[in-house]
Amino acid sequence: MKYVELGRTGLQCAQVSFGGIPIQRSDAANALAVVDALEEHGINYMDSARGYTVSEGYLGAALKGRRDKFILATKSMVRDYEGMKRDVETSLKNFQTDYIDVYQFHNLPLTAFDQVFGPDGAYRALVEARQEGKIGHIGASFHGLDALKKAVEEYSDKIETVMFPFNIVEDQGLEVLKMAKDRGMGTIAMKPMAGGNLQDWALALKYIFASGVIDIAIPGMGSPEEVARNAAAAGAFGPLTPEELERCAAIRKELGTTFCRRCGYCAPCTVGIDIPSAFLFRNYYEHYEGLKDWAAQRYAAMAHKAGECVECGLCEGRCPYELPIREMLKGVKGAFGE
Ligand code: SF4
Ligand code: SF4
Numbered sequence: 001m002k003y004v005e006l007g008r009t010g011l012q013c014a015q016v017s018f019g020g021i022p023i024q025r026s027d028a029a030n031a032l033a034v035v036d037a038l039e040e041h042g043i044n045y046m047d048s049a050r051g052y053t054v055s056e057g058y059l060g061a062a063l064k065g066r067r068d069k070f071i072l073a074t075k076s077m078v079r080d081y082e083g084m085k086r087d088v089e090t091s092l093k094n095f096q097t098d099y100i101d102v103y104q105f106h107n108l109p110l111t112a113f114d115q116v117f118g119p120d121g122a123y124r125a126l127v128e129a130r131q132e133g134k135i136g137h138i139g140a141s142f143h144g145l146d147a148l149k150k151a152v153e154e155y156s157d158k159i160e161t162v163m164f165p166f167n168i169v170e171d172q173g174l175e176v177l178k179m180a181k182d183r184g185m186g187t188i189a190m191k192p193m194a195g196g197n198l199q200d201w202a203l204a205l206k207y208i209f210a211s212g213v214i215d216i217a218i219p220g221m222g223s224p225e226e227v228a229r230n231a232a233a234a235g236a237f238g239p240l241t242p243e244e245l246e247r248c249a250a251i252r253k254e255l256g257t258t259f260c261r262r263c264g265y266c267a268p269c270t271v272g273i274d275i276p277s278a279f280l281f282r283n284y285y286e287h288y289e290g291l292k293d294w295a296a297q298r299y300a301a302m303a304h305k306a307g308e309c310v311e312c313g314l315c316e317g318r319c320p321y322e323l324p325i326r327e328m329l330k331g332v333k334g335a336f337g338e
Pocket of ligand 2: 259261265266267275276318320321322323
């Protein structure tokens with residue numbers, strides 16, 4: 001495993017590190033097995049979130065007696081001072097520690113900057129927590145390119161790490177992430193497998209690091225086998241060969257017309273279908289053996305199923321990627337039977 005410094009934080013992190021979303025779909029025993037595997041393979045950076053339900057707590061219990069072997073990162077959706085103070089304490093309690101290495105604003109949108117960095121904003125709470133030695137560094141995750149750009153252009157003195165989707169089919173952040181790296185910010189790739197759309201793990205990870213703009217990637221890992229698979233892929237990074245570039249282009253071509261970016265612009269559906277979730281669950285159901293049952297359960301719990309689509313077409317007019325949503329929903333119905 002190669003270790004790299006995360007921006008200017010001084011933290012030496014495994015290039016392929018751990019995303020904690022899948023932990024919320026498992027149990028404490030599996031979380032322990034996953035953390036054992038992380039330690040065994042030298043994956044030392046662990047990312048979670050207040051919003052990932054039981055993830056912080058399961059990881060905290062699994063870290064007992066070995067906290068010092070890991071770099072801990074988590075994040076909060078809270079935007080105000082008091083709320084962020086509370087969330088830091090909750091995270092510390094969940095992780096059963098007195099120190100979190102990186103605390104991040106979770107999915108910071110353009111509209112939240114004024115509040116977060118204002119006098120009663122969450123940023124002041126994180127600065128105080130850093131002064132008190134409760135956290136080490138302040139970061140942020142983004143889904144919107146405009147928000148990432150603002151953070152890099154105007155807040156690189158305050159935000160030390162940025163996290164953004166980056167993968168074979170989502171490289172819209174390339175230029176801004178390069179700028180972030182040039183300014184000494186740590187760059188973290190989330191959704192390296194494009195939310196379950198990419199099946200070639202090794203190529204997906206290699207592509208990310210061949211870009212030169214990413215310090216670490218944090219694929220979600222829900223089992224010791226997935227940890228081993230990611231760790232194995234980490235040994236083969238380098239420039240992409242002409243054959244690999246061709247495969248990336250073929251993947252882009254294949255997913256180009258049918259790949260949901262989960263931007264949500266298609267909402268509201270006339271009959272209330274949560275369109276991006278329906279696509280996401282189908283991807284997990286068909287491509288991730290370990291998540292098949294989970295995906296089926298989550299789909300079963302959806303209030304409105306793909307089969308309820310009345311084909312009004314309104315969603316397709318709103319989709320910036322011109323996806324054939326009605327046809328794609330038929331595929332979801334085919335997979336789940338409703
Ligand atoms: S076409 Fe189907 S999915 Fe799209 S808005 Fe209409 S009912 Fe909803
Ligand atoms: S607008 Fe298109 S890409 Fe965005 S969530 Fe809806 S279907 Fe997916």
